[in-house]
Amino acid sequence: MSDPLLLVIEDDQNLAKLLEYNLDKAGFKCHLSGSGEDGLEQLSRKSYDLVLLDIMLPGMDGFEICREIRRHQLYKDLPIIMLTAKGEEIDRILGFELGIDDYVVKPFSPRELNLRIRAILKRERRQGGKTQEILNAGGLDVDLTRHIATLDGRELVLTLMEFKLLVALLKRKGEAQSRERLLSDVWDVDKTINTRTIDTHITRIREKLGTTGRMIKTVRGLGYKLEEKEAESHAR
Numbered sequence: 001m002s003d004p005l006l007l008v009i010e011d012d013q014n015l016a017k018l019l020e021y022n023l024d025k026a027g028f029k030c031h032l033s034g035s036g037e038d039g040l041e042q043l044s045r046k047s048y049d050l051v052l053l054d055i056m057l058p059g060m061d062g063f064e065i066c067r068e069i070r071r072h073q074l075y076k077d078l079p080i081i082m083l084t085a086k087g088e089e090i091d092r093i094l095g096f097e098l099g100i101d102d103y104v105v106k107p108f109s110p111r112e113l114n115l116r117i118r119a120i121l122k123r124e125r126r127q128g129g130k131t132q133e134i135l136n137a138g139g140l141d142v143d144l145t146r147h148i149a150t151l152d153g154r155e156l157v158l159t160l161m162e163f164k165l166l167v168a169l170l171k172r173k174g175e176a177q178s179r180e181r182l183l184s185d186v187w188d189v190d191k192t193i194n195t196r197t198i199d200t201h202i203t204r205i206r207e208k209l210g211t212t213g214r215m216i217k218t219v220r221g222l223g224y225k226l227e228e229k230e231a232e233s234h235a236r
Contacts, residue, residue: 004049004121005029009039009065010083011057015106019052022110028117036060040068044186045160047147048078049124050117053100055084055091066098074144074164079120083108135170137228138215142170151212161186162205165198169216169226178223198223 006023010016011034020030031046033039036057043051051069055062062082069075081102082095092103101120104113133144139152142163149156149166158166168177168185179198202224206213217225 003027003029004117005031005046006050006052006117007031007033007039007042007046007048008052009033009036009057009062010052010054011035012054019110019113023114023117026110026114026117028114036062036065039065043069043075047160047163049121050079050081052117053080053082055082055095063094063098066095066100070099074167077124079124081113081116081120135167137170137173137226138212140166140170140209140212142167151209156208158205158208159201161201162208165201166205169224173226173228176219176222176225180223182223 004027006028008016008019008023008030010019010032013034016032016034020032023030031042031048033042036059039051039053040060053062053065057065060068062084066080066082069078069080076099080100081104082100083104083106084091085106095103102116104116135142135144140149141151142149144167147163149158149163164186165182168182179196182198202216206216209216215227217227219225
């Protein structure tokens with residue numbers, strides 16, 4: 001089993017490096033991010049097991065970031081631990097209302113933090129089998145719980161953006177979807193992203209699916225839709 005991958009969103013570089021050092025010693029892999037905006041961008045690129053989130057950040061604060069994370073279907077169960085110098089009850093209550101899993105007040109013991117992370121990840125593993133959901137079409141299977149896509153039993157190597165696009169298309173099979181809607185599904189924090197970037201990702205998905213990629217249809221002037229009939233007719 002690979003080491004858990006953690007996203008640390010913390011603007012204090014010294015503390016972030018100290019966290020990275022201690023978590024690495026404890027058997028975790030870490031990606032560091034110094035702002036909420038960058039943290040959300042990093043989250044859209046990789047599949048993380050847990051987020052360590054500071055409240056006091058430049059630009060978007062931890063509460064705003066938590067709201068954005070919980071808005072997305074793929075991240076609704078992603079564990080979040082808030083790290084903060086603010087220990088007031090109202091902040092803890094707000095954090096839990098937004099869906100955080102734990103709250104650690106600075107200064108804290110690295111050992112205590114490690115134990116809290118492990119307890120949450122162990123709980124997630126225990127609950128994982130109960131919420132398993134698989135989407136499929138034309139020999140393609142997407143396991144949302146394990147975050148794995150396979151084609152005729154062979155695992156596909158997809159970026160997180162490609163995986164989320166595939167999920168959006170599979171969840172609404174046969175339905176024409178605009179580029180704007182697909183972009184909102186995969187990540188709608190940055191409104192300046194050109195919707196044509198969806199075309200690039202769709203092209204890559206089709207290439208990775210080979211002939212099965214034909215079931216992703218271009219809807220002229222709108223966007224895309226996934227039709228399983230294409231895959232079935234090809235199989236015959």
